[in-house]
Amino acid sequence: SPEPAHAAHGPERLGRTALLDRFRAVRGATECLSAPLTPEDQMLQSMEEASPARWHRAHTTWFFETFLLKPHDPAYEVLDPAYDYLFNSYYQAVGPQYSRPHRGLVSRPTVAEVTAYRAYVDDAVTAFADRADDATWQACAPLIELGLHHEQQHQELMVTDLKHALSFNPRWPAIYPAPETQAAETPLGWQDFPGGIILCGHTGNLTEDGFAYDCEGPRHQVLLRDFALASRPITNAEFIAFMEDGGYCDPRWWHSEGWDRVCAEAWTAPLYWLRDGDAASPSSGWTTYTLHGRVPVAPREPVCHISFFEAAAYAAWASEQTVAGETHDVRLPTEFELEHAASGLDPRAGHFAGTAPGTRALHPRGARLDAEASAGGLQQIFGDVWEWTQSAYAPYPGFKPAAGAIGEYNGKFMANQMVLRGGSVATPEDHMRATYRNFFPAHSRWQFSGLRLARDL
Amino acid sequence: SPEPAHAAHGPERLGRTALLDRFRAVRGATECLSAPLTPEDQMLQSMEEASPARWHRAHTTWFFETFLLKPHDPAYEVLDPAYDYLFNSYYQAVGPQYSRPHRGLVSRPTVAEVTAYRAYVDDAVTAFADRADDATWQACAPLIELGLHHEQQHQELMVTDLKHALSFNPRWPAIYPAPETQAAETPLGWQDFPGGIILCGHTGNLTEDGFAYDCEGPRHQVLLRDFALASRPITNAEFIAFMEDGGYCDPRWWHSEGWDRVCAEAWTAPLYWLRDGDAASPSSGWTTYTLHGRVPVAPREPVCHISFFEAAAYAAWASEQTVAGETHDVRLPTEFELEHAASGLDPRAGHFAGTAPGTRALHPRGARLDAEASAGGLQQIFGDVWEWTQSAYAPYPGFKPAAGAIGEYNGKFMANQMVLRGGSVATPEDHMRATYRNFFPAHSRWQFSGLRLARDL
Amino acid sequence: SPEPAHAAHGPERLGRTALLDRFRAVRGATECLSAPLTPEDQMLQSMEEASPARWHRAHTTWFFETFLLKPHDPAYEVLDPAYDYLFNSYYQAVGPQYSRPHRGLVSRPTVAEVTAYRAYVDDAVTAFADRADDATWQACAPLIELGLHHEQQHQELMVTDLKHALSFNPRWPAIYPAPETQAAETPLGWQDFPGGIILCGHTGNLTEDGFAYDCEGPRHQVLLRDFALASRPITNAEFIAFMEDGGYCDPRWWHSEGWDRVCAEAWTAPLYWLRDGDAASPSSGWTTYTLHGRVPVAPREPVCHISFFEAAAYAAWASEQTVAGETHDVRLPTEFELEHAASGLDPRAGHFAGTAPGTRALHPRGARLDAEASAGGLQQIFGDVWEWTQSAYAPYPGFKPAAGAIGEYNGKFMANQMVLRGGSVATPEDHMRATYRNFFPAHSRWQFSGLRLARDL
């Protein structure tokens, strides 16, 4: 298993040694994640939005080949020209791409050949780093760093895509170890934040301020009103209360399009949940499929694998519940509220799979009462589950996509997507930061996505 | 043809005489719009999102019956109890609804029976208004006003749905008169606006500040940066330049989902455009279907019937054009920028079909150089074409849907919709105001939708 | 209402007077059938396979214009050249056709214009018949006769398409009068037929042997085994026994593709049936939609609006029932068995809507015990319901499609269709003959289709 990958965050992180260390760590982490997967597992593609593990491993390699080695390393010899067509995801400027919904229909190059491709490119990058003069290195180090963050993003997708695909297997394969159990119960508290003009987003000065994707900037003023955030995400027990109150049967809590989904896809619970009476459920009560097998739903864990529509429906329902004689008027937070709250916290304090050495328990844990909780009463701002916000994914004022193919990275998805914040247990731990904007369509459920409530003061 | 419907905007508009005058005017305007339609025309439903004219006329009547007469007029006798099921659009709290995609499959009640239903409810509302005591009137006048705005919204939909359906007729029916032609050409100018904290949205005090839908409030602070707005919408000639530069063939201008639409639906021009070589085109060059028949595309008219994706692609392309040696960096405006610019202008100065007495030329005109142009250099802020913004349709801070069935009105559509501002030639003229938020999915093209550019200063 | 249309069947039927009489009768019958329909009704198209009544009326007119007047009458002036495109059904050799699934989206020409088109062509045909010299008449009389049978086929489709469309109306419109009720119950008997080589099909000598479509010939030898036919079709009561025995829930009775339909479309009863507990049913027990409104299912009437799959499933189930201590081994008949049985019977003795003067009760009646029953113990061989056979629609040995556009008539449908025999209550009475082959896909249910059992001896 690879070294923990939390490299330095200052400018020194772009130095050869530090960056190559990180290169090896991140590339190794992909292999570590895919180690328990058979070649058969790596072929699975269960929906158009997902990709086979085999493809993720090759595509992240292609990224280094395409954006680093081919343009910058004159000594680089392409291993197989067909890979360009097979492993380009969506970079129109690079060339045509093999049809995305058919990625699961390519059995050759085999998994072993993909492994060889990874090793070949790893060697080429390492040799290139040794050889490059300083000017070249200065130009290329940011590309390597970008490639590593790109790969970390795909690590999470590889895991969530795999979980989705394996959930079609009635034998509920267990791929990764089970997490430790937790007994403590943590009541829901609130932390207040005064409003005002704050600064959000990344400066774009990657050298000084650390890595960020283009969509995280420009840093800009945002006007916030007084608000409060819940101390932790909503738990399974709390979500079950919504379900038991008929939450999935009452259109008044739902967006119109959300309700259409509920009806068309017969949603009655979060993704992967089954209950006694469902043909496929092995037990009484609710169970859920996890990467350590099908297990009972744990009441104190954060609810997970819900869509934006379910998160919003929960908040609408919760607004009409009386809690301790008080009406709630809760809502989903904006992405700026979450960023503001997160900006003083250490992402590395979050719960990511990688933090527990020797294990890869890919499942969110419940909030804790103890010292591990973040300062200020807020827990799980980073890690465990992505938190849906009420913010549509849109360009920040003054946003310009980067020039060239790499500019396709984010801007072209800025329609019909909602922002999620904070990372999940499947997020590589040093991939996270306060300005990070994840985004998915409002109906998506296969990420480790949950919700945290907010309210106006 | 009915009286011009620009009733008072102050509190006196809710008085019996004024409101009943307006009631008659608005209800009459629906009949005036449908007068040229045969019973056959009124049956047409060309897609799930659209409804037959027959249904619009009945549904707007059902609205008064359901929200005004049944709960508030003890003397009211329902004309036909089946209408409740047939003419409810989506108010889940009122009861089940006849399947929307099947609205075109209901031939009975006939068009004549719908006309009788309208007269029956008109009489009932009038009698009720005469009879009601003052307290009842105070409670009900806002419901009548809401019903009239609801009906005006449906007037526009009736016209756009009709246009869509008639466009399937290879004989290109002309339903309404052609507009007067215009010769003048108006260069594109820019008006600057300084940034700062401004107030947007409606106060919610409908009595004092005029009518608004719930989604237009609460009035709240918005932080704007310095920006400029183009003096008029983009014209057909300007859009053709984009087309001729391969705009519809180059994925780099497009959102990813927009590009998927371009490919899947073979978009090569705005909706309704055909050109020589297209089997169905009667002439050389581009023609477009209008409600006065198929006509050549007029270069100086605002481009119309484009989706958000096309508007955004145009802006992305325009940003890379050099105009007078200057790079543009243009973009779509936010809804707040447009509201801010509109807030000092008179909506009634806009170009709506109703303003030219005796005609219903339902087609946008080109911008003018003359005195009719709005103050401040901005033209066509109101009327002609709806302008796509870069703002996703989302709740304003502190927004709460109204209680009860009427609360389903807007909030439940706040996902995957983009805001449009300013109204179109098909908008009833006194239905418009600076705070008005229209919204449609990003791919929608059958509204009279165009674009105006903005840029940062 | 028009004269009963049973013209002579000998060669004299092609004389001017006789044929023009029949022309007027058949053309009038179409108008008589559509008389109760509003313009709105005539717009309805509820599925791709169906067409609006308006279209049927125009298309049958276009047939005379295209195949008779344009090629043979130099004096004929086309009323509107656009009709060719709008009202061609599928004759590729004639030219392009307006998209079939969009026929319901054409509101102009209006219903009144279609009526005028019919009158215009009627006049032209009549004038042409007066004027034509004998040679021309000899050449054209068969085309007129073909056009009339074509129109009679469309009369039945117009009625079944209409019924399908009106069934979407929750008010269950009654269009035609209700039939007289019948009290008698008729037990199921069997008539035996010895096997051997028989002749089937039409000679193709239309002058001497009466009209037939091309697919009914050549007359050819068929080898039959000893068999028996049930004396009447299966009744609703008998079919309900199948239903109550779980017929729609047990895959073992069904073709694999039939079972897929049962599951995908949730079939639990014949088309148009509802029962208490279905939201839309007004009564307890089973009801069915008819052209005289929604009525209780009458036990002694023949079961109707079933697919081939349901007919075959019924026969498979019935084969395993013990009737009076005897196992059945029943099956569907072949088309040749039914033709053989029908060949000695008078089609005009069948129950067609037109036989009862002054009424158009478009609903099958139960079998009778009385003298009206056909000779030989077989009842309802003609009329009431089409009977599904186990014969796929295929060319007879030596079949050649007619040359030219008219040759497209039948041969191109000889794949994935099953033959039905005997006509239904919706079939015009003098459109039927023993050699007549109707055909529909195995899943079709909107025709008046039932079943009669057969068995081996």
Place this chain on the structure above:
Amino acid sequence: SPEPAHAAHGPERLGRTALLDRFRAVRGATECLSAPLTPEDQMLQSMEEASPARWHRAHTTWFFETFLLKPHDPAYEVLDPAYDYLFNSYYQAVGPQYSRPHRGLVSRPTVAEVTAYRAYVDDAVTAFADRADDATWQACAPLIELGLHHEQQHQELMVTDLKHALSFNPRWPAIYPAPETQAAETPLGWQDFPGGIILCGHTGNLTEDGFAYDCEGPRHQVLLRDFALASRPITNAEFIAFMEDGGYCDPRWWHSEGWDRVCAEAWTAPLYWLRDGDAASPSSGWTTYTLHGRVPVAPREPVCHISFFEAAAYAAWASEQTVAGETHDVRLPTEFELEHAASGLDPRAGHFAGTAPGTRALHPRGARLDAEASAGGLQQIFGDVWEWTQSAYAPYPGFKPAAGAIGEYNGKFMANQMVLRGGSVATPEDHMRATYRNFFPAHSRWQFSGLRLARDL
């Protein structure tokens, strides 16, 4: 590689030694066919109608477990109870089945576990055969034989499903060896057959008359007319003449449903063909994907991978060609004509992949002039390509499905399928016989399917 599997055809074939020899040979042949496949290859499922190789290997094993071992061998211990759900294909009477379109989404049991499952069941069957008393053996030998023919059918499907899936790989994998090339050209001749009453089908006496599926009987009289059969199938060169004459562009040759397919799926050539200008073609002229890679289309090989619609369109077109001053009036043969012609010929003389020891060249060869040609001038009646007939797949007179689960085998597919005769190069050589009826939907193209012409005399 396994022994050639042509066991005896007389009653002695059901003796223990002979049948166990054949068991080992057939089971070994499956493994031999899958030997070149990687685990990744064995996961591929490219359409709902196809299955992964992994599944075919397991399902054929499940067949022996379910129909032989579980009911007849009390000593048998089920290896894994979950396999019943995973590897049942469609036997409703056995229990529920894992969703067919999702078979490609099951990665566990792995390919290695499937191999172990095969060995486990092989051992169990062998031990059972040793142990069984004579009465048990008499009862079970036919089940084993059925299971072996079932497995041979799946061997062909495994190969055709694999070819379909691999064709999505732009690298055109070569899995099996290339066939020897052939130079000879064979002109098309005709063999005449006098008509009369003949016997077709199998007696059902499997002991004496050899194995057959239930659908091949009862043996029954069929009335044939005088006819002639072409001496060999249509070649690629002949089919290209149809293509070059615009065959795929002219609706008049096509069934209506065939033409819809041509348009909807943009057919311009047989499946797997590409030509210069197609993005994916590596050469000029037509190439085709084969299991030995993408190769030029060989003019003298039989045309292959065409649907019934294409076969019928070719025949319709050929009927209008003048050949040596003579009009053709050709057509597709009936299944009875082909069976009659085949009944005197030796199936083992056909060209099947297995006949050439040491190779598995899975590609049809051209007809030969030499002694290898069958008696009577007819070549390739068996092997090379399946020949589409004009016969719909229907029950023979007196056909009854076998009782119990095994009775689901054939009867339930007797709707909307056309019969093919004679086997292909992918058919195991001793799986073929003159009465064999293969069947596929009229649009299917992924089998090795071609056509032979017939004509009336």
